[in-house]
Structure formats: structure tokens, C-alpha cells
Amino acid sequence: MNLIKRLSKFGNVPFSRGSMLSMLGGVAPADFLELLRVKIENLDVKSAKSDVIRFVPDPSVLDIWSVDYFRQLSEHIRFT
DSSP, X not given: OOHHHHHHTSTTOOOOHHHHXXXXXXXXXXXXXXXXXXXXXXXXXXXXXXXXXXXXXXXXGGGGOOHHHHHHHHTTOOOO
């Protein structure tokens, strides 16, 4: 399943290939991945969880969240 389809399953937010590309604003894939890597490495997981927990029916699903978890997820991003 491609990234756009995966993202569209979260929060029922519709993504189309064009909208995703426009959100990236012409950033090269390598540059995007580097920016993402830096963001993930500096992520305050506890703060991120506290930001979203009120929107999640079962907070235990956030137990998996960690810097390593998001690093592994980012390794699956593919650009088409």
C-alpha cells in the first residue's frame, strides 16, 4: 500500500497525489527524508503523546510510540 493510502486512513483525511506533492512544496525526496530524520531524532515523545491522547479512544495504542518507532516508519516512505 502506498504512503498516500496509508496516510488517508488516519483521521479520515483525504490525500491525493497532487495535494501531497503541493504540501512538500517541491522539496527533493532526499531533503525531505533528512528533515524528517532530524525531526524524529529531536521528537519529545511524551509531549507528542500528550498532544494527541485526547483524540485517541484507546490511549494504549500510543504505547508503541518512540523515536525508534518513528525512525522505522520513516524507512518505509517511498516516493513515486
